[in-house]
Amino acid sequence: MTPEALLAGALLVALVLYGLGAGADFGGGVWDLLARGPRAAAQRELVAHAIGPIWEANHVWLILVVVLLFVCFPAGFAPLMTGLFVPLTLLLFGIVLRGSAFAFRAYGDVSDRSQARWGRVFAVSSLVSPVMLGACVGTIAAGRLPVGTALPPRLFEPWLAPFPLAIGLLTLALFAFLAAVYLTLETEQAGLREDFRRRALASGVLVGALALGSLGLARSEAPLVYGALTGSAWALPFHLVTAACAVAALGALHRRRFARARALAALLAALLLAGWALAQYPWLLPPGLTFAEAAAPRQVLEPVLLALAGGALLLVPSLAWLFRVFKGARPRG
Amino acid sequence: MADLLAARTLMALALGFHILFAVAGIAMPLLMAIAEWRWLRTGQPTWLLLTKRWARGTAILFAVGAVSGTVLSFLLGLLWPRFMAFAGPIFGLPFALEGFAFFTEAIFLGIFLYGWERVSPWLHWASGVVVALSGALSGVFVVTANAWMNTPAGFRLADGRAVDIDPVAAMLNPSAFGQALHMALAAYAAVGFAVAALHASRLLRDPASDFHRKALALALAVGGAAALLEPLSGDLLARQVALTQPVKLAAMEGQFRTERGAPLRLGGLPDVEARETRHALEIPGALSLLAFHDPQATVRGLEEFPRSDWPPVVVVHLAFQVMVACGSVMALAALAGAGLAWRHRALPDRRWYLRALVACGPLGFVALEAGWTVTEVGRQPWIIQGVMRTSEAVTPVPGLLLPLLATSLLYLLLGFVVLELLRRQVLASPVEPGRSEGAR
Ligand code: HDD
Ligand code: HEM
Ligand code: HEM
Numbered sequence: 001m002t003p004e005a006l007l008a009g010a011l012l013v014a015l016v017l018y019g020l021g022a023g024a025d026f027g028g029g030v031w032d033l034l035a036r037g038p039r040a041a042a043q044r045e046l047v048a049h050a051i052g053p054i055w056e057a058n059h060v061w062l063i064l065v066v067v068l069l070f071v072c073f074p075a076g077f078a079p080l081m082t083g084l085f086v087p088l089t090l091l092l093f094g095i096v097l098r099g100s101a102f103a104f105r106a107y108g109d110v111s112d113r114s115q116a117r118w119g120r121v122f123a124v125s126s127l128v129s130p131v132m133l134g135a136c137v138g139t140i141a142a143g144r145l146p147v148g149t150a151l152p153p154r155l156f157e158p159w160l161a162p163f164p165l166a167i168g169l170l171t172l173a174l175f176a177f178l179a180a181v182y183l184t185l186e187t188e189q190a191g192l193r194e195d196f197r198r199r200a201l202a203s204g205v206l207v208g209a210l211a212l213g214s215l216g217l218a219r220s221e222a223p224l225v226y227g228a229l230t231g232s233a234w235a236l237p238f239h240l241v242t243a244a245c246a247v248a249a250l251g252a253l254h255r256r257r258f259a260r261a262r263a264l265a266a267l268l269a270a271l272l273l274a275g276w277a278l279a280q281y282p283w284l285l286p287p288g289l290t291f292a293e294a295a296a297p298r299q300v301l302e303p304v305l306l307a308l309a310g311g312a313l314l315l316v317p318s319l320a321w322l323f324r325v326f327k328g329a330r331p332r333g
Numbered sequence: 334m335a336d337l338l339a340a341r342t343l344m345a346l347a348l349g350f351h352i353l354f355a356v357a358g359i360a361m362p363l364l365m366a367i368a369e370w371r372w373l374r375t376g377q378p379t380w381l382l383l384t385k386r387w388a389r390g391t392a393i394l395f396a397v398g399a400v401s402g403t404v405l406s407f408l409l410g411l412l413w414p415r416f417m418a419f420a421g422p423i424f425g426l427p428f429a430l431e432g433f434a435f436f437t438e439a440i441f442l443g444i445f446l447y448g449w450e451r452v453s454p455w456l457h458w459a460s461g462v463v464v465a466l467s468g469a470l471s472g473v474f475v476v477t478a479n480a481w482m483n484t485p486a487g488f489r490l491a492d493g494r495a496v497d498i499d500p501v502a503a504m505l506n507p508s509a510f511g512q513a514l515h516m517a518l519a520a521y522a523a524v525g526f527a528v529a530a531l532h533a534s535r536l537l538r539d540p541a542s543d544f545h546r547k548a549l550a551l552a553l554a555v556g557g558a559a560a561l562l563e564p565l566s567g568d569l570l571a572r573q574v575a576l577t578q579p580v581k582l583a584a585m586e587g588q589f590r591t592e593r594g595a596p597l598r599l600g601g602l603p604d605v606e607a608r609e610t611r612h613a614l615e616i617p618g619a620l621s622l623l624a625f626h627d628p629q630a631t632v633r634g635l636e637e638f639p640r641s642d643w644p645p646v647v648v649v650h651l652a653f654q655v656m657v658a659c660g661s662v663m664a665l666a667a668l669a670g671a672g673l674a675w676r677h678r679a680l681p682d683r684r685w686y687l688r689a690l691v692a693c694g695p696l697g698f699v700a701l702e703a704g705w706t707v708t709e710v711g712r713q714p715w716i717i718q719g720v721m722r723t724s725e726a727v728t729p730v731p732g733l734l735l736p737l738l739a740t741s742l743l744y745l746l747l748g749f750v751v752l753e754l755l756r757r758q759v760l761a762s763p764v765e766p767g768r769s770e771g772a773r
Contacts, residue, residue, distance in 0.1 A: 053447035056439035064432045071425025078418040081410035085730045096400040103396030296422035311433035322440045
């Protein structure tokens with residue numbers, strides 16, 4: 001395997017882990033916004049309790065993605081940052097407001113009114129960021145980013161289009177689904193658990209619908225990815241596995257096998273992302289730039305691979321411990 | 334041109350904001366780890382209370398630091414895509430390593446803040462130590478990247494492209510060690526003095542409070558030690574600048590003419606048109622002595638360099654004077670504290686000294702911002718010294734004024750809220766174990 005293929009793989013792993021971790025933290029904000037019924041306050045409480053210790057660690061995966069991009073694929077970084085200037089800026093505003101509001105609410109021992117206000121900011125910014133993140137992915141997949149033109153960049157046209165926005169909504173739904181599934185395991189209170197079980201089922205169905213809808217749109221809007229997702233040798237097995245995973249996840253939720261549902265939901269999210277990545281590979285920015293063309297020289301890639309390997313040795317046990325401390329020893333479903 | 338100015342202002346704003354929180358992320362974990370260690374060793378509940386109190390404030394600062402740092406990682410690309418396309422592969426290694434430092438820091442901070450009941454006391458303390466170490470490391474890594482912009486190394490230019498890239502040599506560039514040391518000390522000095530000032534101000538109201546006495550002793554010890562070392566490391570750094578960035582040195586010192594036995598100018602206002610620095614207190618030969626350790630050494634003046642390579646001289650000179658003034662006052666305050674403590678074998682709690690400490694509270698942060706102004710503005714017009722000009726690096730995206738305004742408003746709001754939340758936390762002095770009344 002070439003170093004750039006390994007690093008493209010590392011990028012995918014980091015993105016998947018960002019989705020599974022920070023994605024669900026964003027999803028928690030969605031359920032904070034949509035908290036309803038007699039247990040609304042308890043629902044919000046549960047979300048805050050679940051996110052508190054881990055969101056900052058989850059968040060670092062995104063930083064790793066950005067750093068890997070500019071160190072290893074510099075020729076792709078400039079067009080990405082120029083073409084996606086507006087959605088990335090909005091994503092950042094969302095990230096800043098959300099993180100700060102969360103900390104202000106959790107640690108500022110202030111009046112209920114101001115707590116509620118920061119809670120609102122936290123929830124709304126949790127909506128914006130996933131949509132923008134998904135829109136960026138959709139813009140790339142649809143091949144809407146110009147590479148190597150000297151023209152002044154178009155601020156809105158690349159991403160303000162049906163396909164990127166559909167992927168944005170799909171991302172939001174997926175994150176909300178992940179959060180709801182995880183939250184069923186965060187409480188021992190049956191009523192709360194049922195609340196999130198119902199939310200998980202509903203958002204799961206929504207994810208399925210949006211995924212199918214996006215695939216339909218891709219036919220005309222993202223032909224390269226669509227072609228690979230329907231035409232390549234791995235396409236049929238991939239769709240079968242993904243569909244089976246989706247059905248099994250919903251089934252497990254239905255039968256209240258919550259631990260199994262959590263594993264299947266995470267697998268489903270990983271499969272969706274991997275499907276996009278596989279369909280797009282070897283293109284970093286279709287249709288103009290491959291990973292190999294964008295890559296930095298070998299002397300750069302090799303130390304980074306070494307740093308990643310060394311870092312992983314440190315990181316994996318630490319992360320495992322973090323999650324065991326806070327997410328272990330919970331009642332199994 | 335307006336867009337370039339907006340981009341530079343936005344970058345300066347985002348960095349100047351982030352650094353305030355980043356230093357807290359470097360120094361507060363050290364203070365907390367020492368306090369918790371005292372608790373584990375002595376069993377005095379005040380130390381535990383102090384650790385928990387500091388942890389509450391740190392949690393807010395850390396969250397804002399993390400999100401504003403995320404903004405920076407993107408902003409480097411959003412505002413300077415050509416710079417990053419060129420420099421990313423060369424100076425990226427420290428950023429990748431920094432990523433792992435962030436992970437470690439965030440993971441163990443989560444355990445430190447939320448894990449009081451979930452892990453054993455010593456494991457909890459060890460997590461705090463890991464946070465302190467990885468916080469310092471992340472600062473060190475990112476500063477080596479900045480040092481590379483000042484003294485680029487680890488590549489060769491061929492037709493405007495970088496070849497023969499050696500990321501390790503780039504990371505270990507000539508300024509890296511000096512800047513990293515100076516920055517780490519700056520973090521401990523600035524935060525130590527600010528925390529000491531907060532507790533000194535409470536002690537003035539409630540001189541018997543054991544809580545504030547312990548807090549002050551610890552913060553002053555850490556901040557004072559760093560403040561004493563800071564001028565030494567600054568001198569080391571200045572000599573590096575004299576060797577590798579003569580234009581920056583000349584701007585810092587307001588040195589227009591090349592001179593043997595150049596004087597050190599304290600204060601003064603450079604007049605760029607007349608090419609002289611007026612109203613400064615001059616110490617003959619002292620600049621040559623400090624910069625080259627020889628009172629007769631020749632210091633190259635700005636006149637030797639084309640006008641188009643000069644940084645904004647007035648800003649750089651004044652910022653340098655401000656940093657050195659703050660640093661000198663802080664070092665004096667630290668010396669006075671050490672002297673008082675030694676003479677009385679007790680916490681220096683004379684009222685005049687406590688008042689002086691309160692007054693010194695913001696100085697470290699002022700010096701921090703001033704020092705970064707020296708480094709970054711002093712490098713202009715280059716984004717990479719001698720290799721790429723800032724104007725060549727800026728993004729082609731138009732209308733940067735809008736994100737600049739929006740970010741300014743957002744950061745103003747966040748800064749205000751953070752200050753207000755911290756103020757409330759400080760005002761609410763805890764009820765101390767062993768004292769019947771909650772001290773106010
Ligand atoms: C608490 C903060 C603080 C204090 C008290 C001082 N400094 Fe400083 N200084 C900084 C905080 C700082 C910094 C963290 O802001 C900088 C910016 C870049 C860097 O690495 O450190 C800096 C940069 C900086 C530079 C520029 C380096 C470059 O551009 O490459 C020099 C020459 C000095 N310092 C020298 C000094 C001297 C002689 C001091 C004597 C009192 C001093 N500093 C006190
Ligand atoms: C947190 C501490 C820092 C502060 C307060 C700071 C401050 C500044 C300031 C004031 C400018 C504007 C200079 C001008 O327009 O005249 C600037 C520019 C810049 N800085 Fe820094 N800086 C810091 C650290 C860093 C680091 C660690 C890096 C990168 C590794 C960096 C990269 C840049 C870049 C790319 C620019 C824009 C180009 C330029 O104007 O030179 N800075 N910074
Ligand atoms: C271009 C310059 C910089 C970039 C791109 C940058 C990037 C970041 C990022 C992405 C984070 C968030 C990590 C997390 O989620 O935990 C962060 C936090 C942090 N940064 Fe920066 N940073 C820059 C400048 C600096 C400087 C100059 C220092 C200090 C010397 C510094 C020290 C820290 C520390 C200690 C943290 C930990 C979080 C905290 O305590 O707030 N950074 N930075």
